């Protein structure tokens with residue numbers, strides 16, 4: 285087993301392995317976040333002129349999908365919201381356990397739906413001021429929640445950005461993983477989850493025989509006293525961690541392991557989608573309805589979100605408005621999202637799973653079939669997100685140049701010259717559609733491979749595996765077809781002028 | 785330390801850059817577009833400038849900028865042609881995408897003062913009539 289380990293790659297390895305890398309990246313992002321908030325609150329309120337209109341909605345979204353595509357969950361790694369939260373951990377009680385009834389992805393599912401609705405309903409992309417407030421609330425929420433609750437409660441149970449990354453990084457090509465399982469088998473300290481303590485405290489812990497099992501620990505079961513290096517705050521215990529789900533790429537485990545036994549390894553992008561072992565932290569994702577709901581929501585949201593900026597959606601929304609007899613934009617959009625993010629995924633999944641079960645040789649409740657196949661849909665969904673966000677990034681990547689020039693000029697720094705308003709596209713326009721189609725088809729391919737492997741794992745023979753897989757293949761193909769159709773629709777960016 | 789100070793100054797200054805306060809120069813503007821509703825592609829803009837009493841207002845120069853309400857699209861710039869009587873024309877103003885646009889008129893008055901006036905426009909994709917419009 286000689287997997288490629290990024291920590292052993294020259295230059296990159298030492299950089300990633302450096303203790304302060306994460307803090308450095310977070311500090312950079314925090315600096316950007318502060319600029320965005322200030323400009324959003326006090327700068328010109330025309331989105332294309334404002335850092336808060338440009339950086340988050342054009343560049344950040346493009347960056348995160350690219351990072352997920354070629355590396356992994358780099359945003360959580362560099363997440364600026366985590367920096368002030370460290371203070372909260374130090375000075376707040378941070379003692380409570382996250383309430384047991386909320387220990388699932390359901391709260392996060394609700395938070396995501398709310399966010400997708402708010403994004404359209406208040407046209408967040410066109411309001412630097414609201415964008416700044418979203419960022420500020422984010423800081424406040426992470427600070428307060430993690431100031432009261434243990435571990436990374438906010439990331440794990442609430443954060444919409446986190447869930448987007450946890451789900452989509454399931455197809456990323458790298459993962460934080462154990463290098464040699466044998467070393468873990470003989471490990472006595474389990475620092476990767478418990479954290480590393482100074483020798484005295486560690487000895488005291490040992491003599492007390494470490495009552496609690498590591499999985500329940502959330503990394504902090506033993507308390508903060510004497511802690512030199514934290515363990516995993518997301519309850520992922522390396523020897524039983526399998527994949528990127530719930531991993532924030534914080535690299536604490538890498539620093540904590542006294543045997544230098546944790547690396548960042550390359551892997552197949554379908555590996556995590558087809559796995560069915562019980563894993564630490566997340567349990568068995570293919571058995572969990574809340575995870576299935578999260579995956580399906582994010583998959584369908586990719587289409588709903590992209591449809592939101594094409595011409596046909598306005599006809600649809602006008603129709604909803606006349607059907608519901610209302611002119612309230614917020615209400616019409618609420619109906620649109622309840623249908624697009626809850627009703628439609630529910631119906632389509634129910635139909636697909638019923639067909640799959642009818643064709644298969646298994647007799648099981650649909651609550652088993654749906655979570656079993658849901659992970660296979662991650663690649664098509666991720667491909668749609670990537671195609672959409674990359675579109676904005678490739679079309680408008682360079683628009684940041686004049687925005688920064690004007691920003692500096694407004695501060696009285698003229699060194700960068702007059703703003704070059706003609707700067708915009710990163711690639712010729714004719715490349716966009718081919719790039720997007722290749723991405724969508726790559727996603728479809730991975731979904732088909734994963735779906736088939738899942739069916740083969742579950743079904744007794746090849747023929748019934750093929751049959752059980754068929755409806756999911758049809759669904760993925762239809763989604764991809766819809767995606768291509770969507771990307772060829774005329775683009776229309778509306779939302780700020782009140783009338784529907 | 786001095787670098788921290790510089791950063792702080794930059795941040796504070798960042799807080800000072802804001803929307804320019806509206807001018808109170810005596811010029812009002814109307815914009816009409818052909819076709820109506822405007823489409824993706826070239827459109828004819830006719831800008832009419834008046835003074836508060838409604839009579840034509842002369843100007844030295846009228847520059848037009850079209851920008852979308854969301855970031856990531858290159859703004860469109862043009863100079864309008866003076867047709868007399870306060871009428872200024874851009875024969876082929878090119879909207880690059882359907883959706884919400886803001887036209888910013890920068891009007892240089894004969895005295896050299898510059899007035900800025902904004903107009904919201906909804907551009908439709910040329911392939912279809914505006915279905916959801918008010």
Ligand code: SF4
Pocket residue numbers: 462467468469471472473474475476477522523540541542543544545546
């Ligand atoms: S990763 Fe390191 S600390 Fe964790 S169990 Fe393995 S050897 Fe022990």
Ligand code: SF4
Pocket residue numbers: 460515516517518519520525530531532533534535536537538
């Ligand atoms: S400590 Fe946990 S969340 Fe952080 S990189 Fe390791 S496994 Fe991922």
Ligand SMILES: [Cu+2]
Pocket residue numbers: 589590593672676
């Ligand atoms: Cu978009």
